[in-house]
Amino acid sequence: MLADEIAQAQARAAIQAEERNLRHEARSRSQSTSHYTSSSAQSHNLRSITTMEDHQYSKIIDSIPIFSGNPHENINDWLDIVSLKFDIIGYDSRQKRRFIPQYLVGNALKWHLTHRDELSSWDDYLVAIKSAFPRLITTSRDMNLKLLRDRKQGDTESFIDYYTVIIDLCHKHVADM
Known part of the structure; x- marks a missing residue:
């Protein structure tokens, strides 16, 4: 269901991009005195730009992080x-x-x-x-040490995210670390 909604959003974004490209193309045609072949090349370029925009939207959607509500997440x-x-x-x-x-x-x-x-x-x-899901703020050194000791990498958590949290906990435990 959510995948369908993403696909619909991507389709809407593609339609908006195509409409924008058509406006640009129409504006270019009204200002241009060039031949048909030039217009055809512009149309091809506009389609390429639309494809690139669609690819960028897809990359943005795929890069949105997941939130689980765990105390270590901000x-x-x-x-x-x-x-x-x-x-x-x-x-x-x-x-x-x-x-x-x-x-x-x-x-x-x-x-x-x-x-x-x-x-x-x-x-x-x-x-x-x-x-x-308020941000867990720890003030006690012992509490920070316990969080650091008990922290395990989640099944779907990237190493970079895990590493960042560990370093953050280390700095909370010993500020000049």
Whole structure:
């Protein structure tokens, strides 16, 4: 179902890109006195640009990180990344709210399923998810050491993400590390 929605969003983005290209092409034709072959070359170039834009949108969608709601994850950082990428794609608030569940797993997805009907606006959703998964701030050295000792790499967690969290915990444990 979510894959269909992504495909539809990509199709809409492609249509918008094609419409934009057609406007540019029409503007070029009205200003140009060149021959038909030049116009044909421009049309080919515009199609190539559209294909490149579609490829970029696909790469952006594929690079959106997953949020599980684990205490070591920072909801604010994650939402900043997701919002930025959704804005690049051109999603409006309704689309952002509709597509965000595909980037949730575990406790975060359970939370979403429980509250999805209550939170219809994007802004309400942001406030609610931030309060549901607050950033874990540890002040105790012992607590930081325990978090560091107990931290394991998740099954789907990339090494870079795991490494970044470990380094962050090390700095919290010993500030001049």
